[in-house]
Amino acid sequence: MTEIVMNNAVLIGGMMALVWLVSIPLRDVSIIDLVWGLGFVLVAWKTAWLFNDWSFAAPSRPLLLGMTTLWGLRLTSHLAMRNIGHGEDKRYAAMRCARPQTFWWQSLLLVFGLQAGVMWLISLPLQFGIAQPTPGWHWQHVLGLLFWAMGLFFEAVGDWQLMRFKQNPANRGQVL
Structure with missing residues (x-):
């Protein structure tokens, strides 16, 4: 289980680092909101893939995968429709204005790093539920x-x- 949890920490950290790199030329940190729901979907499916048992003998695994996927895709599509084309969120714009010279690298820690840690922590029950499913309904x-x-x-x-x-x-x- 430790291997799965650590693999997902690397996945989340890598995803957030990639999104941070994309945010720099865009000058828009709020793109992180679009990957929040998708991050949980990726963690759920990566956990199932690492566990490598696709028999679905236990209903809790497909149930958690389906629920997480529907929730994450709904949230991402809602935020995309709401945010795309509206510029950077006011919260992040205020942070950028307060630190104009150093915000690009500080956002890696203050925004992307923080959300990566929170996502990993919140996803732990999901990871355990998918990796160690309960047999039967x-x-x-x-x-x-x-x-x-x-x-x-x-x-x-x-x-x-x-x-x-x-x-x-x-x-x-x-x-x-």
């Missing part, structure tokens, strides 16, 4: 699937409501 699988479906539904509805709110010119400068 259990009530916990059904309960987990229901909670996931409710969470995905509320995320999607909340994103849709926020989009509609922001589209109304009367709401400019207001918070939902």
